[in-house]
Amino acid sequence: MNLDPEFLRELFSALNKGLFVSLQLIIPSALLGIAIGIVVGIVRVYGPKPLRTVADGYVALFRGTPLVAQLFMWYYGLPNLGIMLSASAAAIVGFGMCSGAYHSEYIRGGLLSIKRGQLTAAQALGFSPVATIATIILPQAIRRALPGCGNEIIYLIKYSSLAHLVTCLDLTGEAYGMAARTYEFTAVFLVTGAYYLILVSLATILLARVEQSLSLPGFERKRGPQ
Amino acid sequence: MTDSPILGAANITKRLGGKTILDNVSLRLDKGDLKVLIGPSGGGKSTLLQCLNLLILPEKGQISLEGRDIHPRNKRELSSFRQQVGMIFQDFNLFDHLSAFENVRIALIKVKKLSRRAASERAEQELARVGLSDKGGLYPAQLSGGQKQRVAVARALAMDPKVMLLDEPTSALDPELIGEVLAVIKDLSLAGMTMLMATHQVGFSAQLADEFMFMDQGRIVEQGSPKELLVPGTRTQAFCSKITELAGEVPG
Ligand SMILES: Nc1ncnc2c1ncn2[C@@H]1O[C@H](COP(=O)(O)OP(=O)(O)OP(=O)(O)O)[C@@H](O)[C@H]1O
Ligand SMILES: [Mg+2]
Numbered sequence: 001m002n003l004d005p006e007f008l009r010e011l012f013s014a015l016n017k018g019l020f021v022s023l024q025l026i027i028p029s030a031l032l033g034i035a036i037g038i039v040v041g042i043v044r045v046y047g048p049k050p051l052r053t054v055a056d057g058y059v060a061l062f063r064g065t066p067l068v069a070q071l072f073m074w075y076y077g078l079p080n081l082g083i084m085l086s087a088s089a090a091a092i093v094g095f096g097m098c099s100g101a102y103h104s105e106y107i108r109g110g111l112l113s114i115k116r117g118q119l120t121a122a123q124a125l126g127f128s129p130v131a132t133i134a135t136i137i138l139p140q141a142i143r144r145a146l147p148g149c150g151n152e153i154i155y156l157i158k159y160s161s162l163a164h165l166v167t168c169l170d171l172t173g174e175a176y177g178m179a180a181r182t183y184e185f186t187a188v189f190l191v192t193g194a195y196y197l198i199l200v201s202l203a204t205i206l207l208a209r210v211e212q213s214l215s216l217p218g219f220e221r222k223r224g225p226q
Numbered sequence: 227m228t229d230s231p232i233l234g235a236a237n238i239t240k241r242l243g244g245k246t247i248l249d250n251v252s253l254r255l256d257k258g259d260l261k262v263l264i265g266p267s268g269g270g271k272s273t274l275l276q277c278l279n280l281l282i283l284p285e286k287g288q289i290s291l292e293g294r295d296i297h298p299r300n301k302r303e304l305s306s307f308r309q310q311v312g313m314i315f316q317d318f319n320l321f322d323h324l325s326a327f328e329n330v331r332i333a334l335i336k337v338k339k340l341s342r343r344a345a346s347e348r349a350e351q352e353l354a355r356v357g358l359s360d361k362g363g364l365y366p367a368q369l370s371g372g373q374k375q376r377v378a379v380a381r382a383l384a385m386d387p388k389v390m391l392l393d394e395p396t397s398a399l400d401p402e403l404i405g406e407v408l409a410v411i412k413d414l415s416l417a418g419m420t421m422l423m424a425t426h427q428v429g430f431s432a433q434l435a436d437e438f439m440f441m442d443q444g445r446i447v448e449q450g451s452p453k454e455l456l457v458p459g460t461r462t463q464a465f466c467s468k469i470t471e472l473a474g475e476v477p478g
Binding site: 120121122125128140143217 | 279281301305306308309311312313315317318319320321322323332333336337338364365366367368378381382385
């Protein structure tokens, strides 16, 4: 393994650049995914039949096909319809749409776990259906869905490494470049792996903080049996 | 000519799953009335109470509030109607993510559109009224059943309802907690609140109720003051003595 300082400096500078690009893909696509997940989750539980069918179809499609194929469709397929996405836009849309399908599953489970009586009670107080969902049901459903959604964000960080397949020079993209130039595959990908590990660890800590801050009596972080 | 009732129901019919659950039920609640619905399980008490609040829409019949017919298709009218009809449920149905105080306050802010300050003041008052001033910060998961039900009562009262519908408010409670909820209901009744309550607490009801309505198979089959109905030969009497016997309670 090459530990030459010149090589290491070059490696870290490339990976840092890639890290910055990766973050610019991960953060927007995580937010996009959550937003899609919430909307689709609500539609799947409370939406009118035709919309529900569309939402179920979306989830089946995006969970049922490889992410690589989805990314290629966004980047190479859409121009056939006259829609050109930049590489990073294709990656963000691709990750967000895929992630949203999974998030919607967790949100749906969260919504279904809320006892129907609370909906009835809200209606009896004069809440409209929309206000009931927004102020009573969703805040509880999100708390219940949080562990699952957190997991999905961890996955997203790792599958963001597919962005180089649509020409984004993300962390993995830069790593490939380095490895191809220097043939130091082992060294390069060991360090790259460590970068992802640190990213995932930071995200885990952040997500635990969020869970902690949203924790309420009756909505505690679940621990295993004592 | 009599005054319009606070809450009126005329010829309510409700069918569910091919079965007639409510069969042409009519009733009226006048100012300050406490009327009690009793009868065997499955007789239609819960369904009737939910129809009265239009949580379930009957196929036939008319609900009126202070003489004004309610049109459930009109969303605004429906919301305003429901705000004026308080509802108490057997299993409390508190909002689990909100503290007791927030449970009482939320509809004041989101539905009645009061300022946070006015809503908070009102919520404090209502919690005090049910004896829970010191429990406002606790969440449903931290409250006993009796406390939960009292929060639910405070939540309904905060909306200034003209009438309260109570569906077996003490049935889900441990025996030692029933008293505190009944005490709140008694206070309310003595303060002049108009109420309709389904309950198996026949002793309590016999003392306080203006009228018993005995429901079976979707109809009110007997109706009258406790004095009139708690005499040998009525179904009400037979039903009540069976309940008190089972509960080991002395008929009151
Ligand atoms: N959604 C529904 N579909 C079909 N039947 C229903 C439905 N809801 C209630 N019922 C039936 O309606 C009848 C009346 O039920 P309801 O809950 O109003 O009775 P109840 O008098 O409140 O009984 P309980 O004392 O057990 O609370 C029952 O036979 C019940 O099975
Ligand atoms: Mg019932």
